[in-house]
Amino acid sequence: MAANRNSAEVGSPAAKPAFAKPSVTAGIYIHIPFCEKKCFYCDFYSIENHSQRDEFVNSLIREIELFSQSHSRLEADTIFFGGGTPSLLSAKELDTILNVLHRHFDITEDAEFTMECNPGTVNTEHLSDYRQLGVNRLSFGVQSFFDDELSFLSRIHNSKEAVEAIESARAAGFDNINIDLIYALPNQSKPRLAANLEKAVALNPTHISAYSLIVEPGTPLFSAVANGKVHTLDEATEAKMYESVMTFLEEAGYNHYEVSNYSRPGFECKHNLKYWNGEEYVGFGPSAHSHVSNTRWWNVSNLTGYIASLANNRTPISAKENLSKSQIVDEYVLLHLRQGKVDLKTLRAKFGITLESDFILEMNKAGYLNVSGDEIRLTRAGFTVCDEIAEEILAKHSVSV
Numbered sequence: 289m290a291a292n293r294n295s296a297e298v299g300s301p302a303a304k305p306a307f308a309k310p311s312v313t314a315g316i317y318i319h320i321p322f323c324e325k326k327c328f329y330c331d332f333y334s335i336e337n338h339s340q341r342d343e344f345v346n347s348l349i350r351e352i353e354l355f356s357q358s359h360s361r362l363e364a365d366t367i368f369f370g371g372g373t374p375s376l377l378s379a380k381e382l383d384t385i386l387n388v389l390h391r392h393f394d395i396t397e398d399a400e401f402t403m404e405c406n407p408g409t410v411n412t413e414h415l416s417d418y419r420q421l422g423v424n425r426l427s428f429g430v431q432s433f434f435d436d437e438l439s440f441l442s443r444i445h446n447s448k449e450a451v452e453a454i455e456s457a458r459a460a461g462f463d464n465i466n467i468d469l470i471y472a473l474p475n476q477s478k479p480r481l482a483a484n485l486e487k488a489v490a491l492n493p494t495h496i497s498a499y500s501l502i503v504e505p506g507t508p509l510f511s512a513v514a515n516g517k518v519h520t521l522d523e524a525t526e527a528k529m530y531e532s533v534m535t536f537l538e539e540a541g542y543n544h545y546e547v548s549n550y551s552r553p554g555f556e557c558k559h560n561l562k563y564w565n566g567e568e569y570v571g572f573g574p575s576a577h578s579h580v581s582n583t584r585w586w587n588v589s590n591l592t593g594y595i596a597s598l599a600n601n602r603t604p605i606s607a608k609e610n611l612s613k614s615q616i617v618d619e620y621v622l623l624h625l626r627q628g629k630v631d632l633k634t635l636r637a638k639f640g641i642t643l644e645s646d647f648i649l650e651m652n653k654a655g656y657l658n659v660s661g662d663e664i665r666l667t668r669a670g671f672t673v674c675d676e677i678a679e680e681i682l683a684k685h686s687v688s689v
């Protein structure tokens with residue numbers, strides 16, 4: 289299948305039949321590399337200097353055009369504007385980008401269209417414009433409902449603005465809303481975590497992403513931890529907090545469908561599921577990643593370099609890799625386990641791999657896995673050591689081929 293798709297993608301647009309039905313359905317990711325202020329803990333590519341904003345939009349358009357000249361036309365059933373802070377985009381800028389996407393992709397009528405929003409950058413009018421342009425899902429980086437926690441994270445919004453942003457989204461006609469939370473902050477107490485979860489659930493979003501604070505190399509947070517100015521929680525406390533997040537959100541009716549993601553039934557993020565299920569997606573903008581036909585590539589994480597490449601009609605790709613069978617299998621096991629389950633029958637049928645049972649039985653006995661027929665499922669305790677279990681499975685069963 290991959291080889292067929294590869295060969296179909298080569299060729300000039302002029303050689304394509306005018307009404308050829310797209311053979312591949314992908315997700316589209318657009319990276320907006322601007323933020324009002326860089327957060328203390330963040331390692332996503334974004335900058336505070338907005339002076340090249342017009343050049344960025346023109347370059348983004350050029351990148352989409354260049355992609356479509358070298359690939360056969362794709363159907364897209366998800367669009368995700370991430371960043372950075374996509375909610376800094378004006379309606380006019382968004383409209384311009386969408387017109388180009390519609391020219392070069394067949395976007396399905398029921399496509400999920402997500403826009404990440406910083407609560408400090410939106411109001412009802414702004415969000416109504418997005419709604420009218422087809423955005424149907426908003427993802428808010430709320431992180432906490434406590435002002436001191438927000439100020440530790442150096443967010444630009446306060447808790448009142450976070451609540452107002454969700455209310456504005458509802459007033460603008462959005463009913464599919466995600467709230468991002470960060471927990472396991474230094475000194476965060478359990479009642480604080482519980483209060484954050486209660487406040488999030490009280491706003492009745494369709495989706496909640498709850499991440500523990502990760503100390504990413506290269507961030508100011510990393511230096512602060514290294515210098516002893518910030519003390520992170522110990523692993524056992526963090527694991528207990530994670531278990532309480534799972535319990536609370538599941539009891540509140542949210543389905544835990546990925547390590548850090550919870551949704552009302554039917555409101556899983558379709559775009560992110562593409563990443564986790566090894567499906568196809570095309571990313572545009574600095575640092576954006578793509579995966580088509582078992583090839584993965586990613587763009588330069590540098591706005592000036594991105595603009596310069598496209599000004600010379602060169603794609604801004606930083607590196608490209610053809611996925612080996614062993615990478616595909618490893619990622620399949622890891623990413624499915626992170627979704628809570630691995631179907632052994634699919635593993636056999638897809639890759640001809642049988643997992644030996646000793647380790648699985650050991651994990652079952654220890655309370656980390658439930659085994660039922662051909663399916664292994666993580667328990668709540670299993671989720672707290674999910675990556676370690678995946679690593680052991682991959683090492684013990686030599687599934688790397």
Ligand code: SF4
Nearest residue numbers: 323326327330371372
């Ligand atoms: S707003 Fe989001 S992308 Fe921007 S710096 Fe903060 S965490 Fe990073």
